[in-house]
Amino acid sequence: DVKVTQSSRYLVKRTGEKVFLECVQDMDHENMFWYRQDPGLGLRLIYFSYDVKMKEKGDIPEGYSVSREKKERFSLILESASTNQTSMYLCASNGRRMVYGYTFGSGTRLTVV
């Protein structure tokens, strides 16, 4: 089975901290994605990458950056965490064939205090 692993299930950080959310997939997928999920707003795309060192902005990139130095790893960075970034963060990956859909990680629930 494809596995997408997110490093932390729960995180609590202070306002202004730099936060790293890590995501690793084990199926040699080209494409990786970061979403945030908030009640009433569904899933919103933050950033995505379709190759090593490539990144593209999604719908809500402000306040975030990403890094993809290796194919299997896609990191989401909150440069200076703010309380409005408290959310569930979901990483996903998929290969070239969309027919198999996205595989999501279990999510990281981040609370910024």
Add this chain to the structure above:
Amino acid sequence: GQQVMQIPQYQHVQEGEDFTTYCNSSTTLSNIQWYKQRPGGHPVFLIQLVKSGEVKKQKRLTFQFGEAKKNSSLHITATQTTDVGTYFCAPFKAAGNKLTFGGGTRVLVKP
């Protein structure tokens, strides 16, 4: 932002009854995917629809893509407690190989 509107947002269903959730777009879609997210879980891929008028079945779930490829539906027959969760439709944008998710329909089942 969201390209599709899902209705209803919430659905309370008596166990054993059928229900349908709808996904509507103002623009023509190239294809659309459906996902299910159990409470406390993450979205899981269910199916992809590509062709105009396409109908696909997975046991008690029937997925349909409209003739004009502007809407899609998910019909669940004889609802069970295992159907509890949020169902998302997600149209696919070929540019960047990315999905935009609808707001989801949250389904609660009354035993």
